[in-house]
Amino acid sequence: MDLENQKRIKDFATEYGPENLVVILGAAEAEASGLAAETVTMGDPTFSGVLANEALGLTTFHVLEDQFKNAVNADVFEEQVGMMEMVLEVEEIVEEMNEIRGEGCKYL
Amino acid sequence: MFNYENKKLIIVGDRDGVPGEAIKECAETIANVEVIFASTECFV
Numbered sequence: 001m002d003l004e005n006q007k008r009i010k011d012f013a014t015e016y017g018p019e020n021l022v023v024i025l026g027a028a029e030a031e032a033s034g035l036a037a038e039t040v041t042m043g044d045p046t047f048s049g050v051l052a053n054e055a056l057g058l059t060t061f062h063v064l065e066d067q068f069k070n071a072v073n074a075d076v077f078e079e080q081v082g083m084m085e086m087v088l089e090v091e092e093i094v095e096e097m098n099e100i101r102g103e104g105c106k107y108l
Numbered sequence: 109m110f111n112y113e114n115k116k117l118i119i120v121g122d123r124d125g126v127p128g129e130a131i132k133e134c135a136e137t138i139a140n141v142e143v144i145f146a147s148t149e150c151f152v
Contacts, residue, residue, distance in 0.1 A: 001120065002149050009118055012144060016116050023118045024135060026148075028125030036120060059110075063126045063134070067110045073137035080130040088125060108110075 001039045006049035009040055013056050019107045023060040024068055030092035033062050034100055041104025057106025062097050064090050112141045119146035 012021060023040045027033040035045060040058040044051040061068045064085055069077055101108065117135050121128030128146040135143050 002147070005120060005147060005149065008145060012116070012118060016144070020114070020116050021118060022110075022112065022115045022141075023120060024131055026119070026121035026126030026128065026131050028122050032122065032125075059115075061110070063121075063131050068134070070109060071112055071138050072134040076137050077134050080133045081126055084126050 001036050001044065001049065001051075003049045006039065006044060006051045009058070010050050010054065010056070013058065018056050018058055021058050023058050025060060025062045025097075027062070027093075028088060030089060030096040033093050034096040036060075037062075037097055037100040038104065041100060041106075055104065057104060059105055059107050060097070060101065062093050064088060065094055065097060112138050115141050116144045117141055119143060121146065121148040123148055123150045 025036050037060045038045050039051050040060050043054050119128045119131045121131050128148040132143050132146040
């Protein structure tokens with residue numbers, strides 16, 4: 001994950017409390033989704049940003065997961081995300097996100 | 109189903125996946141949540 005975003009997320013966790021934050025990801029691939037999810041739960045696996053060794057345990061979903069898709073307006077989702085939903089490997093992304101959440105989310 | 113009530117949302121979109129602005133448009137349709145940050149990263 002972008003180093004500046006890591007810093008922002010750490011600051012938000014301090015300001016609002018980690019239990020009040022939800023990170024929504026739009027990554028194109030399962031691997032990238034998993035890396036970003038791991039960064040905001042168990043810490044930066046590349047050890048390059050401020051979230052290295054920082055297990056915030058934030059709640060995180062990918063935009064294509066039901067936990068997000070079913071919470072938003074269906075027409076807006078279709079208009080904004082529908083095309084990418086057809087192109088991306090949704091099952092792989094969901095599997096990866098479930099695995100990371102199971103290991104690292106503290107507030108579910 | 110996850111309860112978003114009073115949550116603060118951080119959106120990390122992807123240039124090659126779903127951009128932050130598109131996710132934000134969707135997120136803003138959820139009642140009682142606040143999008144506090146939205147960006148579009150390039151994961152390449």
